[in-house]
Amino acid sequence: MTQNSTPTPAQVIRELQEGHQRFQQAESIHPHATEARLHELEQGQAPHAAVLTCSDSRVAVELIFDSGFGDLFVIRNAGNSSTPGTLASVEYAVEALQVPVVLVMSHVGCGAVGAACTPEHLLTPTLMDHVGHIRNGLKGAGLTFEPASDLVHAYALHAEVTARELINSSVLLRERIKGGQLEVHAACFELHNLGINWLGVQHGA
Template identity: 40%
Template sequence: MASVTRPATEAWQRLAHGNDRFIAGLPEHPHQDAGRRAELAEGQRPVATLLGCSDSRVAAEVLFDQGLGDLFVIRNAGQVASPSALASIEYAVAVLGVPLVVVLAHDRCGAVQAAIDAEQPSAPPLPPLIAAHIDHIRPAVRAAADPGSRAVGEAHLEATVASLLAQSELLAAAVADGSVDVVGANYRLAEGRVERRFAVGEGA
């Protein structure tokens, strides 16, 4: 009897293949024509939802070579598990039925560096709203194996996924019943490669 590929696994494979095309400089730019636009006018069925950084160099549809209706993307500086990000992910899972949640960090992240800098005793004060946002990343500075941005970024990625599951009963239940996987990944700016770092769920 042939094995059946889980939707979350299939969704990740699709994104990984798209990233391979992007790295090779051979993107297909799928689902970006008038026909696709018309097809989506009455609704959407994305294959995954993605929480990523607002950094202008980390546009998910580009680096995964996807198009209209393929990804449900939430972005903020440093991919923080904010209330609005959590609510958006819950919408994607509960209403849109996505089988895969990807949390995408990246190297040389300005928000991560700001959190590192903010831990210094001589650091100048940040504007209040920026400081409040960066506060979500500062625990990773203390938890990281070393003070470099790569180690802090990895610690923050792990903490973000843990925070999503701890704060959202809906997402945690979906992972527990096997309907959703959560993948923590990191994007290398120079190489263009998305590295899958870890996963939570049946396909982990």
């Protein structure tokens, strides 16, 4: 990803997919990973995408997309959920950094989504609130929480739900989308084969 140009959303998604393909095929080139690159960015950053993903230690975004310093604005929390802090971070990336793409990426095996689908688990009050938000979003999207098949579906569905929540909560995002300056995408990282299920452009309610 070059620092001087302003790519289109389609170009950014293609760059992400190409970087992921290199990673999946064990052909990563680890771009923009040097001290010199970091020094180039001392006066400012111009990432091409904001990526909201889970805090899970196995979801290392820069490695998954074979990117480096200054390429991605990464936002993480347990279960890649829409929270006030998350939305503020996304809006900062869109408004101040002018990213043309926001990618919400969940992952198979997410503990937060798993807990949302099995509410009998005992959690702290704070975790109960967080997981309850995820559960309510999935329920509103039609999930019935039947074992097995619904849990598998829930991991990807949650990325779509979160993307829609971000859009519905932000006038800024909706205006940029309407003006063609921004696309919000959803995806789900599959740990078992390192693949990504690209779920496409998302829209609000």
